[in-house]
Amino acid sequence: xxxxxxxAVDFAxxxxxxxxxxxxxxxxxxxxxxxxKYNFAEHFNRGWLDYRKSVTEAGDxxxxxxxxxxxxxxxxxxxxxxxxxxxxxxxxxxxxHPEVVDTVRAQLGRTPMPSQELIDPLRGVxxxxxxxxxxxxxxxxxxxxxxxxxxxxxxxxxxxxxxxxGFIVAVKAFHGKTMGSLSMMGKADYRQxxxxxYGGPVYHxxxxxxxxxxxxxxxxxxxxxxxxxxxFEPIQGEAGALVPPDDxxxxxxxxxxxxxxxxxxxEVQTGLGRTGKLWGVDHWMVVxxxxxxxxxxxxxxxxxxxxxxxxxxxxxxxSPNPFIHTTTTGGGALACSAAIAAIYITLRxxxxxxxxxxxxxxxxxxxxxxxxxxxxYASITGKGLLIGQHFHNPExxxxxxxxxxxxxxxxxxxxxxxxxxxxxxxxxITFEQIDNVIDRLADTLAEINKTI
Ligand SMILES: Cc1ncc(COP(=O)(O)O)c(C=O)c1O
Numbered sequence: 167x168x169x170x171x172x173x174a175v176d177f178a179x180x181x182x183x184x185x186x187x188x189x190x191x192x193x194x195x196x197x198x199x200x201x202x203k204y205n206f207a208e209h210f211n212r213g214w215l216d217y218r219k220s221v222t223e224a225g226d227x228x229x230x231x232x233x234x235x236x237x238x239x240x241x242x243x244x245x246x247x248x249x250x251x252x253x254x255x256x257x258x259x260x261x262x263h264p265e266v267v268d269t270v271r272a273q274l275g276r277t278p279m280p281s282q283e284l285i286d287p288l289r290g291v292x293x294x295x296x297x298x299x300x301x302x303x304x305x306x307x308x309x310x311x312x313x314x315x316x317x318x319x320x321x322x323x324x325x326x327x328x329x330x331x332g333f334i335v336a337v338k339a340f341h342g343k344t345m346g347s348l349s350m351m352g353k354a355d356y357r358q359x360x361x362x363x364y365g366g367p368v369y370h371x372x373x374x375x376x377x378x379x380x381x382x383x384x385x386x387x388x389x390x391x392x393x394x395x396x397x398f399e400p401i402q403g404e405a406g407a408l409v410p411p412d413d414x415x416x417x418x419x420x421x422x423x424x425x426x427x428x429x430x431x432x433e434v435q436t437g438l439g440r441t442g443k444l445w446g447v448d449h450w451m452v453v454x455x456x457x458x459x460x461x462x463x464x465x466x467x468x469x470x471x472x473x474x475x476x477x478x479x480x481x482x483x484x485s486p487n488p489f490i491h492t493t494t495t496g497g498g499a500l501a502c503s504a505a506i507a508a509i510y511i512t513l514r515x516x517x518x519x520x521x522x523x524x525x526x527x528x529x530x531x532x533x534x535x536x537x538x539x540x541x542x543y544a545s546i547t548g549k550g551l552l553i554g555q556h557f558h559n560p561e562x563x564x565x566x567x568x569x570x571x572x573x574x575x576x577x578x579x580x581x582x583x584x585x586x587x588x589x590x591x592x593x594x595i596t597f598e599q600i601d602n603v604i605d606r607l608a609d610t611l612a613e614i615n616k617t618i
Contacts (some may be wrong), residue, residue, distance in 0.1 A: 193243045202230045214221025219571040229571075234261030237595035239576075247571075247597050250591040250614030252580040255552070256402060256434040258462035258521075259511060260592035266465035266507040273503035280499055288502035295509055296474055300380040302453030307472045313434035313460035314342025316471035319491060320397070320456045321346045321364075323475060324428045326482040326490070330392035331366030334382050334417030334427075336373035338516075340404030341397065341432055350397055352405075367391055373402050374410030376417035383425045395428035395456070395462035400446025403435035406586030407547050407554035415450035428479070434471070436551070438462045438512050439593055449549065455479060465508030466592075470501035517593045521550035526599060528589065529553055531604045539611050542566075553589040559561060560584040562614065569610030575603050 184190075190198065206215055207429070215221045219228035220241070229241040237249050249257065259266060273288070280286035293307040308319055325331060339352035349364030351357050352373075371378035379396060386393050395398070396418055402408040420607050422429045431454035436446030440462070443449050447457075456479065460471030483491055511517070529546060532555060536543035544556040557563040563584030567577050578588050591599075 198242050199227050199230050203228055219568055223568040223571045236260040237592045237599055238457035247574050247576045248603055250589045250603055251576045252407050252590045252592050255440055255590055256461040257438055257466040257592045259465050260436055260594040263465055265511055266467045266504050269507035270467055270504050272502055278500045288499050289497045292502045300457055300474055303476045304474045305477050307474040307493060310471045310493050311469040311496055313471055314344045314347045316460050316473045317341045317347035318344055319473040320430045320458045323456060324395035327479045330394040332391050332393040333368045334393060334396045335370055336398055337370050338373055338402055338405035354594050374414050376414050379418050380421050383421055387594050393427045395430050396422050397430040399432045400436045401441055401549055407552045409547060409549055415452040419452045430456040434457050434458055434460040439518035439521050440550055440552050442518055444518050444524055464504045468501040468504035470505050504543040521593045525550035528600050551590055551593055555587045563587050565614045566610055570606060573606040575606050
């Protein structure tokens, strides 16, 4: 018997109708919650439900996100949250920035995706725009959708240009979870389960330790292992907003040049203003050879990522085979229109300056609270609005994150641990909202203090 797929048609139609609805009744909203939980548990990944505060800490009804604006979003029941997670760095412009949405809508009215054969204008515009704002002589870019794809491209480019295979990366580094980027990751939790990864040599050194990078390059040179590139985040994000010593980036820039090794900056999370400079490496006035960008490049509206480099390095992308690196959906017109708008707003509003000011303000207040509760806090780290609260143990971190969620503030641990709770709100968060977050955190800490 031929399957008519009637159930699938009805199911999809129901959801298309819901997407078009601007309001739901309370009963419908509760239906959405129950169905969302079921869909995750039975068809996506039930493990996620155990980790999500939206399920465990939202009261009688799990929090299913529905809509948002600026630094505030609402769940389907209309409960409001101040977003201090910012989609792990994707929401620098906040939820649904109206100018990005407008630009994308206008492009949508014309065409969402390229033919793949003619010249699509926006891809070129975005590449040129990036050449205007990236450090040094960086001039050419390739576009994909995710951060991990940007890193894959950066790794491949470094190998093709140098014709070498080795990489030096950092312990605790996070570069993505596809096979190449995963090989560069500095966490056993993610690297071990899939078994053998990238076949070439990958050496991990402690993050921020320029001596270790120099030593590793020297050893590789002496024993004849060819290193293509050193790859680091300017400030480690997933590791908990860890800032390297000030001499780290200048020294690794100098030593990579000395050994003819490329320097790749993973600006996927730090890029476009989050740390108080447009690029993380700008804190140390360092110009990398290759830069990877993603997350906020799409303005929190479309997925888009890029890896970019100089004309000299890019030659191997253009000749002899200009199609050596392609992807069908990456760099489509909608994604590029979002990125062009996101860059425009970031530059026009000098959002990195806001990140620096608000970050100082927030970090000072956090340090004050940390001093009041030394039994809980180990340290506060970070730059701009990429901030880590480090606790002596993960139980306290979890209670802080859960207590904040109950009080309408979303923060995040690292992916599977609450030892460190990250605060990385949209850069457009207001000072008043920051004060609100701090009040709710103080309240949470006082409550935890009573129960421990
Ligand atoms: C520094 C860094 N690089 C790469 C990635 C991977 O990006 P994506 O999750 O878009 O693949 C992340 C994601 O958190 C990241 O923080």
